[in-house]
Amino acid sequence: MKRLVCVLLVCSSAVAQLHKDPTLDHHWHLWKKTYGKQYKEKNEEAVRRLIWEKNLKFVMLHNLEHSMGMHSYDLGMNHLGDMTSEEVMSLMSSLRVPSQWQRNITYKSNPNRILPDSVDWREKGCVTEVKYQDQKCQYDSKYRAATCSKYTELPYGREDVLKEAVANKGPVSVGVDARHPSFFLYRSGVYYEPSCTQNVNHGVLVVGYGDLNGKEYWLVKNSWGHNFGEEGYIRMARNKGNHCGIASFPSYPEI
Numbered sequence: 001m002k003r004l005v006c007v008l009l010v011c012s013s014a015v016a017q018l019h020k021d022p023t024l025d026h027h028w029h030l031w032k033k034t035y036g037k038q039y040k041e042k043n044e045e046a047v048r049r050l051i052w053e054k055n056l057k058f059v060m061l062h063n064l065e066h067s068m069g070m071h072s073y074d075l076g077m078n079h080l081g082d083m084t085s086e087e088v089m090s091l092m093s094s095l096r097v098p099s100q101w102q103r104n105i106t107y108k109s110n111p112n113r114i115l116p117d118s119v120d121w122r123e124k125g126c127v128t129e130v131k132y133q134d135q136k137c138q139y140d141s142k143y144r145a146a147t148c149s150k151y152t153e154l155p156y157g158r159e160d161v162l163k164e165a166v167a168n169k170g171p172v173s174v175g176v177d178a179r180h181p182s183f184f185l186y187r188s189g190v191y192y193e194p195s196c197t198q199n200v201n202h203g204v205l206v207v208g209y210g211d212l213n214g215k216e217y218w219l220v221k222n223s224w225g226h227n228f229g230e231e232g233y234i235r236m237a238r239n240k241g242n243h244c245g246i247a248s249f250p251s252y253p254e255i
Contacts, residue, residue, distance in 0.1 A: 020046070020049050020050065020053065021053060024053060024056070027056075028049060028052065031052070031077060031081065035078075035079040035081075035227070037082065048082040049082075051082050051083065051084055052077075052081050052082045055077065055081050055082070055181065055185060056077055056081070058075070058181055058185070059075040059076065059077055059081075059185055062074070062075050062182065063075060066189075071189070071192075072189050072190045072191075072192055072215050072237075073186060073187070073188060073189030073190055073191050073192070073235075074187050074188055074189055075182065075185040075186060075187050076185060076186075076187035076188075077185070078184075078185065078187070078227045078228055078229075079225065079227045079228075080184045080185065080224070080228070081185065083184070085179055085180065085181050085184070088178075088179075088184045089178070089179050089201060089202075092133060092202075092223075092224060093178055093179075093201050093202035093203075094203075095175050095200060095201050095202050095203045096201070097175065097200060097248075097249060103153050103156070103249075104153060105153050105154070105155050106152050106153060107152050107153065107154045107155070107161065107165060109161050109164060110164070111160070111164075113164065113168070115163060115164060115167045115168075116167055117210070117211065118208070118209060118210035118211065119166055119167050119208040119209055119210070119219075120207065120208035120210070120219060121166075121170060121171050121207045121208055122207060122208070126170055126171065126207075127171060127205075127207050127221060130221065130222070130223070130225065130226055130231065130232030130233070131223055131225070132223070132224060132225030132226075133223040133224065150253075150254045151251045151252065151253055151254065152169075152251060152252055152253075152254060153249075153250070153251045154172070154247075154250040154251065156247070156248055156249070157198075157242045157247050157248060158247055159238060159239055159242060159246075159247045161247075162174075162206065162218075162246075162247045162250050163209055163238075165250065165252060166206055166207075166208065166209060167209075169252055170252065171205050171206060171207045171221070171252065172205070172206045172250045172251065172252045173203065173204075173205055173206075173250065173251050173252060173253075174200075174203075174204060174205070174206050174220075174246050174247070174248075174249065174250045175200030175201070175202065175203055175204075175245060175246075175248060175249045176200055176201075176202055176204055176220075176236070176244045176245055176246050177196045177197050177198065177199055177200055177201060177202075177244040177245050178201060178202035178204075178244075179201055180193050180195055180196065183234075184224070184228070186228070186229045186234050187229060187230075188229070188230050189212070189235065190212050190215040190216075190217045190235050190236070190237055191217075191234055191235060191236045191237060191244075192215075192236075192237040192240060192243065193243075193244065196243055196244040196245075197244075197245065198242055198244070198245035198248050199245065200244075200245040200248055200249060204220050204221060204222050204223070204234075205220065205221040206218050206219065206220055206221075206246070206250070207219050207220070207221050207233075209238055210235075212235065215237070216237070216238040216239050216240075217235035217236060217237060217238050218235065218236045218237075218238045218246055219233060219235055220233060220234050220235070220236050220246075221233055222234055
């Protein structure tokens, strides 16, 4: 984190010629108060302000397009609104899948089983509270809730199998491509980002699935706090060609 701040401060001289929009002063201070933002250096705040204005413009243009029916989700200036995509990825997304990873697919699918149209494991009390990881996830044994004997891995890219596992087994861990501003500024709706790839970089948890106004989605629990998305959750497009790689590396633990 310190290194990133230092880089921003060094860059501040380069952006010093850029000017903030004074008409946004009130909104900037209101946003900082809402999310408890404080900056140690004036130069850092100046850089953060410019990033915030850039993100704000992106959010406003996207939401204008959303109001015209061009998107299935809208965006908001949440607690990550003063960060770049590169920062979010560096600080809060640590999933790295080896290119030569040999997977051991052990899940036994039953394609003839009738599945419910929607599932939400939160309603059954099977999902813990949303947490704010703040920085990269790190394992700490003192927070261990159960002993995992093994993991069951699902086949690559099979959203039909992922649906079956979520319906019959419970929440499933997956990786997604979260490197886009539209992801970390997501507020509500069914997320579909045309620029998304199947190169996953962030670990999340699928806790259900459903349909919203004709848009099929995966109900996904994130770890960026309640201020992200829909109280910490994001609904991601389902049956859209393994969108954002959500069905690329799914697995669930055997307790």
